[in-house]
Amino acid sequence: MTTVSSAEPTRRDFLYIATGTVGAIGAAATLVPLLAQMNPDASTVAAGAPVDIDLAPIAEGQIVKVFWRSKPIFIFHRTKKEIDEAKNVDVNSLPDPESDAERTKPGHEQWLVVIGICTHLGCIPLAHQGEYGGWFCPCHGSQYDTAGRIRKGPAPRNLALPPYTFLSDTKIRIGEESAKTA
Amino acid sequence: MSGHSTYRPQSKFMQWLERRLPIGGLVHSSFVAYPTPRNLNYWWTFGGILAFMLAVQIITGIVLAMHYTPQADLAFNSVESIMRDVNYGWLLRYVHANGASMFFLAAYIHMFRGMYYGSYKEPREVLWILGVILLLLMIATGFMGYVLVWGQMSFWAATVITNLFSAIPGVGPTIVTWLWGGYAVGNPTLNRFFSLHYLLPFVIAGVVVLHIWALHVAGQNNPAGIEPKSDKDTVPFTPYATIKDTFMIVVFCIVFAWFVFYIPNYLLHPDNYIPANPAQTPPEIVPEWYYLPFYAILRSIPNKLLGVCALFASIIILAFLPWLDTSPVRSARYRPLYRQFFWLFVATAIGLGYLGSRPPEGIYVVISRILTVYYFAFFLIILPLLGIFEKTKPLPNSIAESVLGKA
Numbered sequence: 001m002t003t004v005s006s007a008e009p010t011r012r013d014f015l016y017i018a019t020g021t022v023g024a025i026g027a028a029a030t031l032v033p034l035l036a037q038m039n040p041d042a043s044t045v046a047a048g049a050p051v052d053i054d055l056a057p058i059a060e061g062q063i064v065k066v067f068w069r070s071k072p073i074f075i076f077h078r079t080k081k082e083i084d085e086a087k088n089v090d091v092n093s094l095p096d097p098e099s100d101a102e103r104t105k106p107g108h109e110q111w112l113v114v115i116g117i118c119t120h121l122g123c124i125p126l127a128h129q130g131e132y133g134g135w136f137c138p139c140h141g142s143q144y145d146t147a148g149r150i151r152k153g154p155a156p157r158n159l160a161l162p163p164y165t166f167l168s169d170t171k172i173r174i175g176e177e178s179a180k181t182a
Numbered sequence: 183m184s185g186h187s188t189y190r191p192q193s194k195f196m197q198w199l200e201r202r203l204p205i206g207g208l209v210h211s212s213f214v215a216y217p218t219p220r221n222l223n224y225w226w227t228f229g230g231i232l233a234f235m236l237a238v239q240i241i242t243g244i245v246l247a248m249h250y251t252p253q254a255d256l257a258f259n260s261v262e263s264i265m266r267d268v269n270y271g272w273l274l275r276y277v278h279a280n281g282a283s284m285f286f287l288a289a290y291i292h293m294f295r296g297m298y299y300g301s302y303k304e305p306r307e308v309l310w311i312l313g314v315i316l317l318l319l320m321i322a323t324g325f326m327g328y329v330l331v332w333g334q335m336s337f338w339a340a341t342v343i344t345n346l347f348s349a350i351p352g353v354g355p356t357i358v359t360w361l362w363g364g365y366a367v368g369n370p371t372l373n374r375f376f377s378l379h380y381l382l383p384f385v386i387a388g389v390v391v392l393h394i395w396a397l398h399v400a401g402q403n404n405p406a407g408i409e410p411k412s413d414k415d416t417v418p419f420t421p422y423a424t425i426k427d428t429f430m431i432v433v434f435c436i437v438f439a440w441f442v443f444y445i446p447n448y449l450l451h452p453d454n455y456i457p458a459n460p461a462q463t464p465p466e467i468v469p470e471w472y473y474l475p476f477y478a479i480l481r482s483i484p485n486k487l488l489g490v491c492a493l494f495a496s497i498i499i500l501a502f503l504p505w506l507d508t509s510p511v512r513s514a515r516y517r518p519l520y521r522q523f524f525w526l527f528v529a530t531a532i533g534l535g536y537l538g539s540r541p542p543e544g545i546y547v548v549i550s551r552i553l554t555v556y557y558f559a560f561f562l563i564i565l566p567l568l569g570i571f572e573k574t575k576p577l578p579n580s581i582a583e584s585v586l587g588k589a
Contacts, residue, residue, distance in 0.1 A: 033270035037245055041267040 050175025052167065055111065063127040065116060068174045072116035072124055073162055074135075075172075078146060083109055085133055086147035096158045100147045103158070105166060113164050113172065114148040120155035135159075188215050212398060217416035218423045219404035221585045225299075226402070228292040230427030231434050233390065235285040240383050242278040243327075250330065252376035254369035257332040258457045276446040282324050283449045284438045286472035289320060290531075297503070298524055300512030301403040307504040309396040312389055314501045319386045321473070321497070326379040328470060332372060333454030338467045340367045340375075346480075349487040366460065406584045407513025408577055415581035466541060474538030475531050479557065481542045482550035492554070499561050506561050508569025516575040520568050527560050 040048070048069040058064050058077045066073050078086070086100040104112060116135075118125050123139040130136035131152070132145035142153030149158040163177040189210040191197045196206050249268050251260035264271035293313065296302055302310035329340045344361050348354040363370025401410065410416050417423075441448065449471060453464045469477050479496045483489035499506075514521045530553045537553070540546040578584035 033273050034241065034245060036269040037271060037274060038248065039269050041249070041263070041269060041271070043263060043267040 048175075050173050052171060052173050054171055056170045060110075065127075066174070068162060071162070073174055074112070074114050074116040074127065074148070074159070076112040076114075076127075076146070076148075078110050078112055082133055082146040086145060086149075089145070095150050096156065098147075098149060098158055103147050103149070103161060108166055108169070111172070112146070112148055113162065113174065114159040115162050116159070118142055118155055119150065119157040119159065120153070125159075212394075212419075213424070214418065214420040216398070216419035217401070217410065217413070218419045219402055219410055219415060219581055220417045220422075221404050221406060221581050222402065222423065222426070223405055224426070224430060225291070225295040226404075226423075227427050227430035228288050228295065229397075230423075231288045231431055232285070232292060234431050234434075235281060235288055236383065236386060236390065239278065239281050239285060240387070242274050242281060243380070243383065246274055246278055247380065250376075252330065252373055254332060254372050254458075257330065257372060261331050273442070276442045278327075279450060280438065280441040280446060282327065283441070283470070283472065284434070285320065286324070288434065289317060290472070293317070293500075294528060296403075297527075298514045298521075299403055299405060300407050300507070300509075300514070302504045303507065303512050304504065305400045306396070306403065309393065309400060310504055311501050312393040312396055314497070316386060316389050316393060317500070318497060319382055319389065323379060323382040323386065324470070324472070326375040326382075328454075329372065329375050330379060331454055332458045334456040334458055334462075334464045335451045335454040335467070337367060337458035337460065338463055339469055340371060342467055344371075346490050346493070349490040351487070368460075403512065404581060405513060405515060406578055406581055407511065407516065408581060408584075411580050412582075468539055471535065471539070474536070475534035476538075478534040478538035478550045479554050481538070482547065482554045492558075496557060499558070503561065503565075507565040509565075509572060509574070510569070511574040511577065516577055517568075517572060518575065519572045520565075523560060523564050523568070526556065530556050530560070 051066070051068050053066055053075065055075070055077070058075060060077050061079050061082070062077050064075045064077075066075065076082075083100070089100075091097045091099050100109070103114075116124050118137040118139065120137065120140055120142050123137050125135035125137040125142070125144060127135055130143035132143055134144040134146050134148060136143050137153065137155070140154050142155035143151050144155075144159055145151050147158075150156070162174055164172050164174045165176055165178050167173050189200075189207040191200050191206055200206050246264065249260065249264045249271065251257055261275070264275050266272075268274070296310065296313070325339070325343060329336045344358055344367060347357045347361065350357060359365070361371070362368065363374060404410075451468060451470075456464075468474075476493055476496055480489045480493040483492045509517060509520065511517055514524055534550065534553050534557065537546050537550045542550075
């Protein structure tokens, strides 16, 4: 390629830089749809809308599994004994310190709503198993208590909380942190 | 065309790499320092445009395949889901569908350039034949891609084209059943077309590598049709051809974008927005515009088997062009009589294309037959005779003289 060495920028320099810049902008613009198409499409996003669950059929002591955004959600109707077990624990001794109050909604402490995915490597823990009255994960032995907190085993964090809100005493909406309309 | 490499890698990394895998040197000698005839005109940019379009089709195709479902009950809806739900899905689909049309447009222009300037002549016969192979691969790929939509036109075009093979005496129907994977076009057909449609573009890419290799061995032809004799006749590929190709790619993209954003369905048949119905044939079965000339030739022969033979012959005959044209002069610039027959051929091809879109009745059939006769006569009679009888104009002494000599 012939080069012109001069102190002054030439018209050729200007053309190279201008063309290169426009080309770079064009290349970036081309990349946008190619990358964006891999994001969840409109139908997947629509299927991920909040879901309302009726709590009335869930008996005391029962754990129910529903799906929201393709994730399993455990809804636990805790007995008084299970609530007390969750409260009477030294929070600071827990691997992932969190009080029971931080994991339930005020006035609805008999309801525990957690995402049923083990925080270790993603298996679904088994309900009413393990030494702590909560869940036992068969993959690598993690154990969760009646507040869904990790007590023993390799999992680093407590079972995650989905955004949810009480529409009434017997109905929750999973997917919204507070109800816009009742 | 080849001398010692002038590649001197600047960076330490490139020096290190060059000793182990001399790809820098290869790119340099093929696309930077490569001696290019200085008189190339804009008709020579369509090779680069075709390479660009192949990349566009492969990229948009791979991305579309992330959302497409190749199953007979789900395919049509998956395409509609791409159009409505997938982020920028409408854009990707329209780019891919119109891209196929633009791909063929560029290919036909590229081929006509070759025919006009004698680029198929010695020593470029293999280059030309590789091109014919590329055309066949493109035709197959485009056909199968269209079937994947599984609309009415997809299904019935698949039925018509696969039924062509039933014309083969004896084994015909067996071959057709084998192609279908069933007793009619159906889900097995769709599945295998999807697999092959994904495969063939990469086969095309491989043959393109051979095509460019064959080109670089012989060197490019040029509008004067005479070989470069000295360094005065050539310029380095970069920046001259690189910039010219890039510029024309941009112009081409403007036309491409015009279709994609303003008239994306102009070249598509509305019947393909109707889901495939095996129980009902649409009132007319028409292929995409780029197949119309061959379709017209097929339909102009009243005999089923001979019609199929004519169809395939009309493409295969291109491969024999280097030997059918007996003229020692390459470029039509210096062949005044050939030039006229050439333009008649172009008009014939376009005319056949138009007639392919018309119903096969009345005056359309008559003219199709006349044009089909001209199509084959051009190759089999006119070209061989022209070489013997044509009085050609005197050739310039060199490329440089043809460009610089005349004011």
